[in-house]
Amino acid sequence: MKGETYEQFVEKFKPKKTTDACYTPPEIYKTIRDWACKEYGIDPDKIVRPFYPGGDYEHYDYPDGCVVLDNPPFSILSKICEFYLERGIPFFLFAPSLTAFSSRKTVMRVCHIICDASIVYDNGATVKTSFVTSYDDGIIVRTGVELTREINRVSAEIRARTVKQLPKYEYSHHVVTAAMIQKYARYGVDFQVNRGECTCIKVLDSQRARGKGIYGGGLLLSDAKAIDHAAAERAAAERAAAEKANAHVWELSDRERDIIASLG
Numbered sequence: 416m417k418g419e420t421y422e423q424f425v426e427k428f429k430p431k432k433t434t435d436a437c438y439t440p441p442e443i444y445k446t447i448r449d450w451a452c453k454e455y456g457i458d459p460d461k462i463v464r465p466f467y468p469g470g471d472y473e474h475y476d477y478p479d480g481c482v483v484l485d486n487p488p489f490s491i492l493s494k495i496c497e498f499y500l501e502r503g504i505p506f507f508l509f510a511p512s513l514t515a516f517s518s519r520k521t522v523m524r525v526c527h528i529i530c531d532a533s534i535v536y537d538n539g540a541t542v543k544t545s546f547v548t549s550y551d552d553g554i555i556v557r558t559g560v561e562l563t564r565e566i567n568r569v570s571a572e573i574r575a576r577t578v579k580q581l582p583k584y585e586y587s588h589h590v591v592t593a594a595m596i597q598k599y600a601r602y603g604v605d606f607q608v609n610r611g612e613c614t615c616i617k618v619l620d621s622q623r624a625r626g627k628g629i630y631g632g633g634l635l636l637s638d639a640k641a642i643d644h645a646a647a648e649r650a651a652a653e654r655a656a657a658e659k660a661n662a663h664v665w666e667l668s669d670r671e672r673d674i675i676a677s678l679g
């Protein structure tokens with residue numbers, strides 16, 4: 416603690432969630448490996464994984480005919496791609512989805528397979544993951560439709576096994592919970608309940624018979640307040656929909672259109 420701020424002291428005890436320390440669940444790795452082997456005709460026995468704690472990919476002993484299929488540290492991904500391209504070692508590597516094109520040095524020399532796949536790594540971090548490969552020569556980017564589907568299918572299976580699923584309940588507008596009011600606050604909807612307009616409730620009679628209850632407790636509202644509540648819920652839903660639709664479109668300049676016209 417000496418010489419440290421409180422934040423620095425606390426930080427040391429937090430599990431590391433940087434993408435460089437994201438370990439791949441074996442089932443997810445197998446799904447990706449199987450897809451790549453089928454897609455590119457890779458022999459699974461030729462695959463090597465040089466990225467591990469204390470590893471040194473630059474001095475790894477790469478057997479003849481090997482293929483690197485691994486999740487590397489994203490912070491040096493561009494350097495890693497250059498290393499393999501220069502040595503003619505074929506590779507299929509995990510990459511961060513949103514910044515997949517950020518390396519000027521390698522972006523035009525590899526194929527980016529962009530997926531909409533959120534992988535939950537072993538350290539608990541959820542990272543939108545795509546891939547870069549030396550296969551698909553001549554293609555700069557393609558969608559990974561089947562790969563996305565497969566990763567998300569296996570991720571959902573893992574989640575279903577590990578996360579205790581909370582049942583989804585619908586309530587009458589005569590019931591309000593803190594979770595509902597939290598959503599109204601997020602979407603800027605004013606809503607208030609005064610003493611005399613509600614009573615606190617933990618379980619509805621219909622739930623009691625089935626051994627259920629209102630998660631976190633709630634308030635049972637008067638008829639008039641239930642009408643206000645319905646209006647608040649509608650307003651929040653409308654604002655959520657408007658927020659989703661409110662995307663800004665960046666236009667292309669004439670210069671960029673000329674560049675596009677010159678491309679094959």
Ligand SMILES: C[S@@+](CC[C@H](N)C(=O)[O-])C[C@H]1O[C@@H](n2cnc3c(N)ncnc32)[C@H](O)[C@@H]1O
Nearest residue numbers: 435437438439466467468470471472486487488
């Ligand atoms: C994102 S983790 C993935 C680990 C494993 N390959 C997996 O799929 O679960 C990247 C690993 O690469 C290791 N690493 C960092 N620098 C490296 C280097 N220069 N050579 C080899 N491995 C390295 C890190 O210690 C970390 O264990």
